[in-house]
Amino acid sequence: MSSGPTLEKRHMGMTAANRLSNTVIYIILIVMSIVWLAPFVFIVMQSFRVESTWMTGYVMPQKWGFDNYIALGKTDFWHWYTNTFIIALFTAALQTVIVLCMSYTLSRFRFKMRRPLMKFMLILGLFPGMLTMIILYRVLKDLGMTQDNAVPGLILVYIASSGMGYYVSKGFFDTVPKALDEAARVDGATRAQVLWKIILPMAKPIVIYTVLTAFMGPWGDFVFARYISMNSTEGMNVAVGLQSWLTLDQINSRYTMFCAGGVIVAIPVTILFMCLQRYYVEGVTGGAVKG
Amino acid sequence: MPRWQKPFYRLGQALASIPGGFARFFAGIGKGIAKFFKGVGENIADIGRTFVKGDAVTKGSFLVMGLANMCRGQILRGLMFLLMEVVFIFYMITTGGYWLSMLPSLGLVGPQEEYDLILDTYVTTYHDNSFKILLYGVLTIFFILAFIVTWRMNVKQAKISQEMVESHRRLKSSGDDLRSLVDEGFYKTLLALPLTGILIFTVMPIVFMTLVAFTNYDGTHDGYFNNLFHWVGLDNFNQIITWGNGSTVYSAAFGEVLTWTLIWAFFATFTNYFLGIFVAMMINKKGIRFKKGFRTILVMTIAIPQFISLLYVSKMFAKNGIVNGFLMDMGWITTALPFWEEATWARITIILVNIWIGIPYLMLVATGILMNIPADLYESARIDGANAWKQFSKITLPYMLFITGPYLLTQFTGNMSNFNVIYLLTTGNPINAAASGAAGSVGYTDLLVTWLFKITTGAESKYYMASVVGILIFIVVAIITLIVYNFLPSIKNEEDFQ
Numbered sequence: 001m002s003s004g005p006t007l008e009k010r011h012m013g014m015t016a017a018n019r020l021s022n023t024v025i026y027i028i029l030i031v032m033s034i035v036w037l038a039p040f041v042f043i044v045m046q047s048f049r050v051e052s053t054w055m056t057g058y059v060m061p062q063k064w065g066f067d068n069y070i071a072l073g074k075t076d077f078w079h080w081y082t083n084t085f086i087i088a089l090f091t092a093a094l095q096t097v098i099v100l101c102m103s104y105t106l107s108r109f110r111f112k113m114r115r116p117l118m119k120f121m122l123i124l125g126l127f128p129g130m131l132t133m134i135i136l137y138r139v140l141k142d143l144g145m146t147q148d149n150a151v152p153g154l155i156l157v158y159i160a161s162s163g164m165g166y167y168v169s170k171g172f173f174d175t176v177p178k179a180l181d182e183a184a185r186v187d188g189a190t191r192a193q194v195l196w197k198i199i200l201p202m203a204k205p206i207v208i209y210t211v212l213t214a215f216m217g218p219w220g221d222f223v224f225a226r227y228i229s230m231n232s233t234e235g236m237n238v239a240v241g242l243q244s245w246l247t248l249d250q251i252n253s254r255y256t257m258f259c260a261g262g263v264i265v266a267i268p269v270t271i272l273f274m275c276l277q278r279y280y281v282e283g284v285t286g287g288a289v290k291g
Numbered sequence: 292m293p294r295w296q297k298p299f300y301r302l303g304q305a306l307a308s309i310p311g312g313f314a315r316f317f318a319g320i321g322k323g324i325a326k327f328f329k330g331v332g333e334n335i336a337d338i339g340r341t342f343v344k345g346d347a348v349t350k351g352s353f354l355v356m357g358l359a360n361m362c363r364g365q366i367l368r369g370l371m372f373l374l375m376e377v378v379f380i381f382y383m384i385t386t387g388g389y390w391l392s393m394l395p396s397l398g399l400v401g402p403q404e405e406y407d408l409i410l411d412t413y414v415t416t417y418h419d420n421s422f423k424i425l426l427y428g429v430l431t432i433f434f435i436l437a438f439i440v441t442w443r444m445n446v447k448q449a450k451i452s453q454e455m456v457e458s459h460r461r462l463k464s465s466g467d468d469l470r471s472l473v474d475e476g477f478y479k480t481l482l483a484l485p486l487t488g489i490l491i492f493t494v495m496p497i498v499f500m501t502l503v504a505f506t507n508y509d510g511t512h513d514g515y516f517n518n519l520f521h522w523v524g525l526d527n528f529n530q531i532i533t534w535g536n537g538s539t540v541y542s543a544a545f546g547e548v549l550t551w552t553l554i555w556a557f558f559a560t561f562t563n564y565f566l567g568i569f570v571a572m573m574i575n576k577k578g579i580r581f582k583k584g585f586r587t588i589l590v591m592t593i594a595i596p597q598f599i600s601l602l603y604v605s606k607m608f609a610k611n612g613i614v615n616g617f618l619m620d621m622g623w624i625t626t627a628l629p630f631w632e633e634a635t636w637a638r639i640t641i642i643l644v645n646i647w648i649g650i651p652y653l654m655l656v657a658t659g660i661l662m663n664i665p666a667d668l669y670e671s672a673r674i675d676g677a678n679a680w681k682q683f684s685k686i687t688l689p690y691m692l693f694i695t696g697p698y699l700l701t702q703f704t705g706n707m708s709n710f711n712v713i714y715l716l717t718t719g720n721p722i723n724a725a726a727s728g729a730a731g732s733v734g735y736t737d738l739l740v741t742w743l744f745k746i747t748t749g750a751e752s753k754y755y756m757a758s759v760v761g762i763l764i765f766i767v768v769a770i771i772t773l774i775v776y777n778f779l780p781s782i783k784n785e786e787d788f789q
Contacts, residue, residue: 022578029573033588036647040595042613043603055606057616098488101481109478124493126768128708128740131761132496134503134747134754138422160492163485192473192480220596223710223744239598243715246602255606262599273594274587281590284652285659 040266047259054252068260076233077261080241083151084219084265087237090155092215095162099210100203103169104195108181121164133227140228150228150235157224158217168283172206173199209283212276219269238265309774316773334443341450352449356442359449363456367465372445379438387431394428397421397506398519421514421521425506429499503758504528510752520755527759541756544733544742547723549767551638552738555713556706559645564699566646567653568661568691572683574654575661586658589651597648601715604644605631631717634735641736645712660694661687700775704768708740719745739764 049061145153229235245254361369398419608630719734
């Protein structure tokens with residue numbers, strides 16, 4: 001590159017017009033950061049409010065205290081929390097296995113039914129997921145996995161069809177050069193050994209991404225958790241439980257506890273996410289778009 | 292052609308290609324069906340040939356599945372075929388036949404009130420179970436189809452193994468078969484569990500629910516305890532699309548909800564898309580510092596479980612919520628703003644809140660792509676004298692649209708079924724009194740999916756209606772997907788030229 005355009009570039013970076021647009025951009029970005037973070041700051045503040053438990057029009061508590069957090073212990077909250085944590089744990093483990101099996105196979109093997117299978121799953125995905133809710137409830141009920149026992153039922157529902165969510169992982173595996181597989185097979189490895197010994201160790205980013213998204217999913221699921229647990233409060237997850245606190249009859253005594261509960265749910269998940277943020281970003285920008 | 296006419300010309304071209312696309316699609320279906328029947332015919336011919344040319348063992352396999360495999364040394368395969376045959380025949384004789392026979396009627400004898408002499412009162416006895424009949428009947432049909440396919444495989448293998456023996460070639464032994472499961476056949480091992488899960492938990496329910504749409508299964512006809520339910524053919528679909536008198540309620544509700552669903556999906560997708568790109572470009576700009584900081588702040592909002600954000604924000608904008616409280620304290624308003632109480636306010640607020648939720652994701656996606664655009668494209672454009680807007684519209688935008696085309700489509704269809712955002716923010720309110728009634732309470736912000744949920748969990752649990760709505764959602768989504776896929780190739784070609 002000649003020095004002409006480079007000098008020009010640096011010179012252009014100093015023009016008043018550029019500085020003005022930069023300033024405007026900074027202002028916009030700072031306002032955005034405030035707007036985006038504001039609700040979370042509010043919810044934390046309101047969770048420390050002691051003087052009243054109903055919804056108010058102001059944010060700053062007049063009296064600060066941990067009352068709401070302590071009060072959580074007297075409700076079903078921790079039960080919901082453990083429920084959701086168990087569900088998330090099992091889902092993270094099992095769903096990852098299933099998704100990786102599916103995406104690796106579709107990426108690496110060329111068998112006769114491959115294209116029809118992918119098209120078929122695409123069409124299946126166009127159906128609203130909720131449609132299956134009714135009959136799955138009946139089936140799970142016969143197996144005893146609903147209402148109070150909703151936890152195993154929900155785990156089953158989440159992982160059973162998770163194979164359909166293979167797009168991002170497959171995108172990743174597609175970028176791994178097939179030459180790697182070939183070299184190993186020439187040396188006499190079976191395909192199973194290729195997957196286990198060679199591909200998986202280098203697939204760390206996508207495995208972490210899959211585990212992360214599989215773990216975070218159950219914390220926020222509302223529809224299925226609500227339907228499978230039906231009328232039982234034992235089997236609810238945090239989303240359904242906390243939402244039930246905001247209904248008209250409960251909100252006045254539960255609003256601040258909702259805030260406290262929300263904070264408790266959000267913190268571990270957020271910390272986990274921020275630690276593994278790199279992998280999530282890689283997964284989104286790499287695989288999601290090519291899918 | 293003057294420059295301002297170009298967009299209209301291109302739009303006209305795109306629209307004109309839609310009918311062609313549909314024609315090609317239906318022609319494709321026609322060709323697919325033709326191919327299918329041709330395949331069936333060829334298979335039948337092949338079966339006939341196999342029988343004629345087959346030796347005793349091959350002919351025997353027609354009746355005793357797996358015979359040819361076992362006689363020729365492929366014990367494992369033979370046993371598996373035989374097992375399938377035994378299980379199938381046993382099943383059909385004991386229970387399968389019953390379910391199939393009851394399928395047309397879905398049950399003949401419902402709950403009966405019988406006079407019990409001992410208790411001296413009327414006691415309800417239960418008999419047929421429509422739900423089980425439908426469920427197991429469909430499963431039986433699937434089983435029969437699976438059996439036919441397996442039988443065909445059996446015949447084919449009998450023929451192939453006979454040919455290989457006659458030409459003195461070595462057949463795959465059971466050991467070979469087992470070994471291949473971790474090698475060339477490894478995909479079978481890997482796919483077994485995921486596909487079974489999908490078959491049982493997605494395919495079967497969808498088939499079942501599609502059939503329910505043609506029955507009258509609801510809370511008062513649950514098939515066993517209350518009443519049996521029966522086939523009603525296309526009645527339910529008639530109910531929802533006729534503009535008659537008594538049935539206007541469903542069709543009106545459907546029309547309104549569908550319109551809002553499409554409008555919502557459009558705005559939700561494209562506002563997030565363009566604003567996300569805009570934000571990504573701003574942060575990515577050369578003179579801006581703290582790039583990572585700004586991105587991290589926005590990404591943090593993705594980490595927090597969505598239901599918390601949505602529920603809390605929904606309360607923020609309530610009549611006595613924080614936003615109104617703040618505005619009133621500042622003296623800017625005297626009465627609370629009806630963010631959720633009025634239809635249009637609610638719709639706009641939802642779209643705005645969705646922007647708050649969605650921009651971080653789109654910013655991530657956009658950033659990743661922006662970084663991949665070769666910088667010299669911009670360099671040469673700048674040297675040619677293009678200003679910032681021209682650079683955006685000629686380089687950035689086409690590039691992004693090209694790469695994220697499929698992604699946009701999935702975002703659009705996903706937003707059409709975005710239950711959480713709508714339900715947690717407004718539960719579909721404010722109520723649309725005119726459209727409610729027989730259809731249950733329908734709101735101005737209800738999507739098709741939230742309406743489906745309400746029908747299912749409502750007082751009357753009209754499952755058949757829920758199924759109908761579900762099928763209609765599928766049809767709408769499928770049509771849109773087809774139309775957009777018709778667009779995409781044309782966009783792709785343009786970029787290659789440019």
